[in-house]
Amino acid sequence: MSAPEIVANEEGALGRLAPEGLDATHGVVLYLEDISVSFDGFRALNKLSLQIDVGELRCVIGPNGAGKTTMMDVITGKTRPDEGSAFFGQTIDLTRLTEAEIAHEGIGRKFQKPTIFEQLSVFENLELAMKADKRVRRTLFSVLKSEQKDLISQTLKTIRLQESAERLAGLLSHGQKQWLEIGMLLMQEPKLLLLDEPVAGMSDEETERTGELFLALAGKHSLVVVEHDMAFIEKIARKVTVLHEGSVLAEGPMQQVQNDPKVIEVYLGR
Amino acid sequence: MSRLYGTKGWVLLGIFASILFIVFPVLSLQVSDQNSFHLSQYWVTLVGKIMCYAIVAIAMDLIWGYTGILSLGHGLFFALGGYSMGMYLMRQIGREGQYQSDLPDFMVFLDWKEYPWHWWNTEHFWYAALLVVLVPGLLALVFGFFAFRSRVRGVYFSIITQALTFAAMLAFFRNAMGFGGNNGFTDFKRVLGLPITTPETRMILFAATGIVLIGTLLLARWIVTSKFGRVLTAIRDAETRVAFCGYNTVHYKIAIFTLSAVICGVAGALYVPQVGIINPSEMSPANSIEIAIWVAVGGRGTLAGAILGAGVVNGAKSFFTQAFPEYWLYALGLIFILVTLFLPRGMVGALQRQRREAAR
Numbered sequence: 001m002s003a004p005e006i007v008a009n010e011e012g013a014l015g016r017l018a019p020e021g022l023d024a025t026h027g028v029v030l031y032l033e034d035i036s037v038s039f040d041g042f043r044a045l046n047k048l049s050l051q052i053d054v055g056e057l058r059c060v061i062g063p064n065g066a067g068k069t070t071m072m073d074v075i076t077g078k079t080r081p082d083e084g085s086a087f088f089g090q091t092i093d094l095t096r097l098t099e100a101e102i103a104h105e106g107i108g109r110k111f112q113k114p115t116i117f118e119q120l121s122v123f124e125n126l127e128l129a130m131k132a133d134k135r136v137r138r139t140l141f142s143v144l145k146s147e148q149k150d151l152i153s154q155t156l157k158t159i160r161l162q163e164s165a166e167r168l169a170g171l172l173s174h175g176q177k178q179w180l181e182i183g184m185l186l187m188q189e190p191k192l193l194l195l196d197e198p199v200a201g202m203s204d205e206e207t208e209r210t211g212e213l214f215l216a217l218a219g220k221h222s223l224v225v226v227e228h229d230m231a232f233i234e235k236i237a238r239k240v241t242v243l244h245e246g247s248v249l250a251e252g253p254m255q256q257v258q259n260d261p262k263v264i265e266v267y268l269g270r
Numbered sequence: 271m272s273r274l275y276g277t278k279g280w281v282l283l284g285i286f287a288s289i290l291f292i293v294f295p296v297l298s299l300q301v302s303d304q305n306s307f308h309l310s311q312y313w314v315t316l317v318g319k320i321m322c323y324a325i326v327a328i329a330m331d332l333i334w335g336y337t338g339i340l341s342l343g344h345g346l347f348f349a350l351g352g353y354s355m356g357m358y359l360m361r362q363i364g365r366e367g368q369y370q371s372d373l374p375d376f377m378v379f380l381d382w383k384e385y386p387w388h389w390w391n392t393e394h395f396w397y398a399a400l401l402v403v404l405v406p407g408l409l410a411l412v413f414g415f416f417a418f419r420s421r422v423r424g425v426y427f428s429i430i431t432q433a434l435t436f437a438a439m440l441a442f443f444r445n446a447m448g449f450g451g452n453n454g455f456t457d458f459k460r461v462l463g464l465p466i467t468t469p470e471t472r473m474i475l476f477a478a479t480g481i482v483l484i485g486t487l488l489l490a491r492w493i494v495t496s497k498f499g500r501v502l503t504a505i506r507d508a509e510t511r512v513a514f515c516g517y518n519t520v521h522y523k524i525a526i527f528t529l530s531a532v533i534c535g536v537a538g539a540l541y542v543p544q545v546g547i548i549n550p551s552e553m554s555p556a557n558s559i560e561i562a563i564w565v566a567v568g569g570r571g572t573l574a575g576a577i578l579g580a581g582v583v584n585g586a587k588s589f590f591t592q593a594f595p596e597y598w599l600y601a602l603g604l605i606f607i608l609v610t611l612f613l614p615r616g617m618v619g620a621l622q623r624q625r626r627e628a629a630r
Binding site for chain 1: 493496497498500501503504506507508510511512513514515516517518521522525571
């Protein structure tokens with residue numbers, strides 16, 4: 001784990017105080033430039049450049065193998081790019097941090113398959129995810145404060161699971177589990193949320209509600225949604241990025257992207 | 271108080287405590303041995319011994335039932351606690367051994383002239399008590415640090431803990447270790463200056479074990495109902511997600527493994543003066559596996575189940591080893607298979623499920 005105070009002190013001794021945490025003064029939360037990643041000669045990402053603004057809700061689409069998941073891996077530190085730079089805000093170089101440090105800086109990621117703590121209640125799942133001192137001794141003697149309880153019930157409301165607060169998480173429906181996981185990410189108070197196929201396996205009604213949830217979250221958080229479900233994208237998309245063979249093929253409002261002949265050829269037309 | 275148990279739980283615990291601390295002493299010490307209600311020494315020792323096992327079962331439940339880490343080396347921590355206390359008990363024999371020497375008989379037999387270095391200070395009870403906690407605790411801390419940091423998980427962890435206890439057993443079999451070789455320590459005469467075989471001393475040891483058992487149960491209950499306990503359960507269910515939430519799971523696993531080992535050590539220290547012997551067979555791999563069976567039979571992740579499992583399996587064991595000695599291992603295997611097939615969540619787990627379904 002990094003200790004931001006210490007870094008700040010050392011920098012301070014040199015006469016320039018490093019800003020703590022995320023510096024998004026220029027309105028950009030994520031900045032990828034010319035990222036390339038190869039696996040055994042296969043170019044998963046090819047000079048990919050992408051910029052996400054603060055509070056933006058961005059949808060990323062593309063055929064299988066376009067590099068969507070690899071892009072997420074680079075952002076969360078799971079994969080190191082061969083070349084290119086990835087910055088979180090102005091100052092945080094993502095290519096130098098570990099997965100846990102990146103999570104700590106405020107990037108939350110939801111995987112395709114929901115992973116929650118099945119034997120704990122919904123409330124307890126959120127409690128564990130909550131931003132707090134997570135060292136052993138503090139956790140042993142920790143008592144929930146009332147504002148923390150409020151925060152949890154607020155999140156329960158956001159993800160529409162108030163009724164199920166005391167249920168075991170393992171008993172939730174698939175869609176509810178997805179929501180719970182999103183709720184757990186929210187409890188960590190991330191600045192950027194990466195969501196990998198969040199509506200996979202959801203019923204139509206659940207999908208609809210998820211769309212509403214994302215629209216409500218945008219603004220407070222920045223969201224990047226990777227999805228195959230075009231109907232879903234159409235509902236929530238403001239700005240869409242189409243990936244193809246590891247780089248950006250088109251970018252813009254849904255209407256414009258849908259009518260782009262290049263996009264129709266590689267993706268939508270099929 | 272209310273966090274640990276509901277009213278019903280406290281009442282049950284109260285009944286359990288009054289059986290241990292009122293019924294047993296009265297029937298054993300106050301009722302004359304002509305009376306058919308008299309409790310013989312046999313029963314006091316047997317129940318005392320089983321309570322030691324129950325303490326071990328609680329320790330096992332914390333690490334296996336709640337955290338999902340199956341340690342098959344817990345017999346080692348138990349034995350180390352036992353040997354630490356055993357050294358003190360050997361010093362308490364004084365010159366009353368066979369050879370009337372200042373040294374324990376086995377050292378005279380080996381023609382040693384003085385105590386080896388690791389017996390230093392063991393004539394003091396406080397020092398022995400310190401060893402009881404520190405030796406298993408430090409071993410678990412160091413072993414856990416390396417194993418968990420290297421991300422040794424699942425069956426691999428079980429195998430290396432099994433190897434650890436086996437290696438320790440082979441080492442303790444050697445006379446040169448200074449722990450009495452394969453005979454271990456026995457023929458104790460006194461503990462804290464009291465003659466060890468009188469009914470009164472036995473009852474004191476019995477009551478001390480009962481206090482530790484109930485104390486361990488409450489401590490474990492306090493832990494599993496804390497946020498720390500919920501992190502342990504979360505590690506069992508989805509460890510990578512816990513790490514993504516920002517918890518250092520290695521620290522959590524080391525902490526609970528060490529605590530579990532210390533509890534085993536204390537149980538071993540209470541066991542040795544009651545049973546009157548400690549030898550390397552306590553470290554045999556089979557013993558450690560048996561501990562896991564107690565917890566599985568009683569119900570993983572239910573502390574009361576661990577106590578119940580230790581009681582039922584060991585009760586059956588002492589019945590079988592007297593009535594049909596050659597069939598005990600078959601019976602144990604059968605119990606384990608039946609429980610796995612029909613009560614996958616153990617006896618207490620099955621009870622809980624029944625109650626939930628009845629409530630529906």
